[in-house]
Amino acid sequence: MYTEDNLIQLSALQHMVFCPRQCALIHVEQTWAESGRTAEGRIMHERVHEQDAESRGNVRIERGVPLRSLRLGLIGKSDVVEFHKIGEGKWIPFPIEYKLGKPKADDCDKVQLCAQAMCLEEMLGVEVSSGAIFYGRTRRRLDVEFDDALRRETGEAAKKTHELIESGITPKPVYAKRCESCSLAAECLPKTIQKKRSVKNYLARILVE
Ligand code: SF4
Incomplete structure (x- = not known):
């Protein structure tokens, strides 16, 4: 169990599953690059949160609901x-x-949503079995079941994110396909740093030989 003093941002789990280095750049080094795309995302979330609560038949819709889990x-x-x-x-x-954007190859968005469900369960004492992610680019809603496997992945991601943030260490970059859609690519410079590291390792190796 965690205490009120060592809670971390729920969104950090999404960054962690996407790329641990991105998570550390944002949540350890407080690096944030506002690009056209991230600004669009921020404005979209602000607009959603600003709308009033409403009821439609047997459904009550609340926006910008505060969440917390001491377990995670x-x-x-x-x-x-x-x-x-x-x-x-x-x-x-x-x-x-x-x-x-659109649905991603990894589970980062699903883990973020599942963490929200696990917060609601802890706060309200009810079981939350499913939720949905609405993707702007495809204008499709993806239904997500919070099964055991996704709950385990979410618990693991929360644990690893706490460990990463508490360590204060930013992992080295590893260039991968995900870097092409990363909002911090210009700050991270994965190709340049990786190349420098391999040159350094090569020099260290031949000097030893
Ligand atoms: S550019 Fe790549 S390695 Fe760097 S933070 Fe983004 S995803 Fe991670």
Whole structure:
């Protein structure tokens, strides 16, 4: 169990699963590059959070819902939580996250959403079995089941993110396909640093030989 004093941002899990170096650059070194794309994302989230709560039939829609889990050590906000009425006085939360782009090859968005669900479960004492991610580029909603495997992955990601942030050490860059869509590519310089490292290693090797 964590305490109020050592909670980390829930969004850090998404950064961690995408790339540990990106997570450390943002949450350890406080590096943030506002590009056209990240600005668009920020504005989209702000717009979603500003809208008032509303009811549509048996669904109550709340926006910008504060979230916290002492079990995972997380604090954050959900874009939208729909509360589905299943009986007199009984409501089941259904978290929805908005993303600008399209579904990704890894589970980073699903882990972020699952962490939101696990916060809601701890806060409200109910089971949250599913949620959805709405992708702006494809204008499609991806339904996500919070099964055991995703819950395990989310718990692991939270643990590793705490360890990374507490260590204060930023991992070295490893160039991969994900770097092409990384908002911090210009600050991280993965190709340049990796090349410098391999030249340095080569020189160290031939000097020893
Ligand atoms: S550019 Fe690549 S290595 Fe660097 S932070 Fe982004 S994803 Fe990670």
